[in-house]
């Protein structure tokens with residue numbers, strides 16, 4: 344084999360984990376190169392909320408929030424239930440805070456603590472009511488120069504009116520109408536409209552937040568170091584020489600390129616969420632590629648290439664799940680994160696019956712959808728039903744609350760496609776949805792009884808601190824429960840979607856890809872969603888996917904550069 348290019352560490356993909364691995368390996372003396380298949384860098388990481396779940400991080404210490412490696416390990420062991428080797432969990436717990444410290448000290452990464460964003464299971468031993476999730480501060484896109492135009496845009500749902508960007512902390516402040524929310528709204532809106540230079544160029548907000556801020560900070564840091572990132576360059580084939588991974592055959596603008604990876608090759612090419620055939624083969628069915636909210640370029644070929652080489656895979660039937668709605672005119676599915684737990688709404692199946700705690704972590708919603716989906720009581724799709732009070736008070740999917748965006752002001756396309764179902768009675772809404780009317784009426788009557796006591800004895804909605812984070816704190820006694828009794832009634836259709844798949848190449852605690860015999864394949868590493876997640880079948884808290892991707896990027900950079 345002759346090579347067109349040789350580096351020490353070749354990284355396939357350009358998400359947060361890929362960039363962290365490149366940066367850390369570069370700082371430790373390695374020649375690194377990132378290759379990205381699409382014409383934009385950043386992948387789902389750029390589209391994301393940008394949060395990282397980093398237990399025992401230095402920002403918690405600065406805010407006097409206690410945590411320890413022992414508590415974090417206790418929590419992870421409890422929620423992963425013995426499915427993940429302890430040495431891998433421990434490696435994560437030990438290195439996640441080191442990674443964040445290093446990146447804060449030596450790169451442009453600037454994160455802030457989400458002190459009130461709870462772990463997803465705060466009541467489990469070792470769980471915390473806040474602080475382990477961190478999110479990016481704002482980042483000025485002008486610092487990227489021309490590179491800004493080559494960054495993947497945020498998911499549409501991350502933007503207000505498809506334009507304006509804000510941090511998760513700001514969004515929560517506005518949604519909960521905490522004191523000062525009006526001033527904050529004015530500040531965010533005027534910042535956007537007063538960026539005259541930006542507005543003359545495009546509608547894209549240059550004050551980046553969430554995943555775009557994260558990727559912007561990482562990209563700027565790589566630019567400062569002169570680390571190359573090649574776009575339109577897809578890894579197509581892994582090359583092995585003398586039993587060791589030697590490099591890849593890539594395709595760049597239609598021509599073949601052989602790139603040698605002298606110290607290691609990192610697959611950081613995302614999951615298979617956008618590959619319909621792989622979804623149908625590996626995930627629970629029914630499933631569709633259009634139900635993912637993630638990057639269209641994540642089509643699983645890195646996983647397939649690894650498998651062809653004899654790598655073992657794990658967790659292929661699982662994803663970072665979340666209920667989604669398909670909004671006409673929007674390119675990607677939109678996840679229902681906030682609205683599903685707000686009081687005055689329910690999820691029902693075709694029989695008109697509830698089957699889950701709607702305020703539970705979004706990952707658990709889809710697990711419940713599939714677990715309850717039987718021919719007798721189909722749950723795919725499910726239906727989110729609410730009344731006029733809910734519609735008036737809360738944003739939902741693509742709509743603002745009716746007090747700000749009444750039904751007549753909804754976009755024409757949504758009206759034409761009858762996206763939002765509406766009827767004067769529950770029987771009418773059941774007919775609109777084609778579901779059992781008597782079942783729906785009985786379910787709503789029961790739910791309304793629960794709301795009077797503030798207790799949901801069936802599914803315990805609003806009992807966990809996590810449920811209440813997205814509840815309406817002004818609604819008492821249970822911020823996630825309110826009657827559904829004011830016509831007209833509304834509904835939207837809900838599918839089991841995802842933020843990406845989480846099954847992939849099996850790796851050890853150093854991110855080395857393993858064979859089915861448990862042996863590392865020399866020179867081959869995998870991180871992010873093309874590796875089987877360190878979180879097993881669970882989701883510890885906001886940032887539970889990119890926290891590990893970046894941490895294991897940091898870990899492997901040390902491994903390839905000599906510990």
Ligand SMILES: Cc1cc2nc3c(=O)[nH]c(=O)nc-3n(C[C@H](O)[C@H](O)[C@H](O)COP(=O)(O)OP(=O)(O)OC[C@H]3O[C@@H](n4cnc5c(N)ncnc54)[C@H](O)[C@@H]3O)c2cc1C
Nearest residue numbers: 356358380386387388391392393394578640871872886889
């Ligand atoms: C709307 C939304 C919100 C989210 N919020 C959060 C959050 O707040 N916190 C969190 O932790 N997670 C969040 N997630 C999930 C998270 O974004 C993903 O799990 C994570 O970014 C996956 O990282 P990755 O490196 O595996 O893949 P990506 O970031 O998608 O990067 C993979 C890259 O590899 C490229 N690629 C694919 N195949 C090839 C190939 N053959 N050759 C070269 N390049 C290739 C892809 O085009 C892509 O750019 C969110 C996701 C979405 C969609």
